[in-house]
Amino acid sequence: MRDGTGAPRAETVFMTDLTTTPDLTALSAKLRRDDQAFRRSFALGQFGADEGGADPVAPRPAAPAPARGAEARARFLALVESRLGVDAGGSVSDRIDRLLASMPPAAIPGWLAELEMEPADGAGWAALVDLLTVHETYFFRDQDQLVFLRRSVLPGLIAARRNDQLARLTVWCAGCSSGEEVYTLAMLLVDALCDAGEAEIRGDGRICIQPRWRVSVLWTDIDRGVLGQAQSGCYSDFPMGPFRSLPEAWGGYFDPSTRLPPYGGPPVRVVRPEIRALTGFLPHNVISADPPTLDACLVLCRNVLIYLSDRARLHAQALFHRALSRDGALALGPTDVMRQPELFQPMWGASTVLYRKK
Numbered sequence: 001m002r003d004g005t006g007a008p009r010a011e012t013v014f015m016t017d018l019t020t021t022p023d024l025t026a027l028s029a030k031l032r033r034d035d036q037a038f039r040r041s042f043a044l045g046q047f048g049a050d051e052g053g054a055d056p057v058a059p060r061p062a063a064p065a066p067a068r069g070a071e072a073r074a075r076f077l078a079l080v081e082s083r084l085g086v087d088a089g090g091s092v093s094d095r096i097d098r099l100l101a102s103m104p105p106a107a108i109p110g111w112l113a114e115l116e117m118e119p120a121d122g123a124g125w126a127a128l129v130d131l132l133t134v135h136e137t138y139f140f141r142d143q144d145q146l147v148f149l150r151r152s153v154l155p156g157l158i159a160a161r162r163n164d165q166l167a168r169l170t171v172w173c174a175g176c177s178s179g180e181e182v183y184t185l186a187m188l189l190v191d192a193l194c195d196a197g198e199a200e201i202r203g204d205g206r207i208c209i210q211p212r213w214r215v216s217v218l219w220t221d222i223d224r225g226v227l228g229q230a231q232s233g234c235y236s237d238f239p240m241g242p243f244r245s246l247p248e249a250w251g252g253y254f255d256p257s258t259r260l261p262p263y264g265g266p267p268v269r270v271v272r273p274e275i276r277a278l279t280g281f282l283p284h285n286v287i288s289a290d291p292p293t294l295d296a297c298l299v300l301c302r303n304v305l306i307y308l309s310d311r312a313r314l315h316a317q318a319l320f321h322r323a324l325s326r327d328g329a330l331a332l333g334p335t336d337v338m339r340q341p342e343l344f345q346p347m348w349g350a351s352t353v354l355y356r357k358k
């Protein structure tokens with residue numbers, strides 16, 4: 001449309017932009033699909049590679065943020081950091097740039113104002129969480145640390161509780177993604193209880209724990225989208241998939257028969273119901289004011305803090321300290337740095353470390 005001078009009527013364009021409410025869910029889903037397609041085409045050899053401190057979604061050149069959008073971008077980064085704890089300038093900055101570049105610039109301030117008003121469990125934030133989180137995980141990830149935990153920490157935690165009338169073993173697994181880490185932990189606890197004579201695995205594979213034990217592996221994640229798969233305990237067995245590190249001897253913690261999905265694809269293995277029954281999910285953000293428990297003998301938060309800002313890491317580690325019982329232990333990811341050395345004492349294994357609450 002043109003005005004009387006023949007010049008384009010720019011305000012008509014802006015009016016259109018301003019009334020366009022961005023469909024963040026669709027944008028988010030599209031960007032995630034793009035990421036996956038890019039990851040597939042980038043290099044098959046990289047598929048399933050461990051983070052090693054980097055985003056497993058290979059970086060691609062970011063769309064340059066328009067200069068006039070710099071202020072909105074800074075406002076968005078600050079908002080994402082304060083609500084999600086995410087280090088928005090880090091490995092997810094490329095996704096953020098692509099998200100902002102895909103929106104009409106004039107619509108961004110209104111959208112930001114809506115996000116600022118929206119509660120953390122609103123649809124806009126859920127779509128952002130889906131876009132900005134990385135869910136890579138698998139059974140028995142970082143075996144050195146788990147072996148050290150099983151041999152050097154769990155027996156002591158069990159021994160300290162075995163004379164209690166109600167012997168509680170509460171574990172908090174923060175940022176657990178689709179559940180492989182949670183079930184790994186439940187298996188380790190059962191194994192340690194068997195060694196201590198407090199549980200047994202019967203001939204038919206059934207797991208029986210002495211009734212006075214209250215074992216619970218509480219798993220939390222900021223992304224509610226991970227809940228479905230984690231609860232079902234069903235995992236597809238494909239090369240470099242969730243079973244890539246599962247020791248053969250631990251296969252007994254899964255239903256003996258693998259299932260072939262009717263729609264094709266790799267076989268599915270299902271975690272035994274007795275193991276699933278030890279676990280429970282809560283949506284939780286590690287930058288929340290309170291932990292989900294104050295009685296954990298063990299907290300695991302691995303490969304989560306690497307995506308968060310310094311401030312969020314500090315806060316989260318103080319939260320883990322509050323969640324732990326007096327003799328509790330903390331496991332961080334291999335690339336995480338202890339930011340609260342006055343709260344935790346390192347326990348060194350051959351090539352790994354855990355932390356004891358001070």
Ligand SMILES: C[S@@+](CC[C@H](N)C(=O)[O-])C[C@H]1O[C@@H](n2cnc3c(N)ncnc32)[C@H](O)[C@@H]1O
Nearest residue numbers: 133134136137175177222223285286302303304
């Ligand atoms: C790479 S996965 C790690 C999964 C598992 N801990 C492991 O090591 O295999 C990171 C998980 O942290 C979650 N996450 C990211 N930021 C979080 C936050 N602020 N609070 C809680 N969970 C968060 C993500 O949703 C994702 O599921």
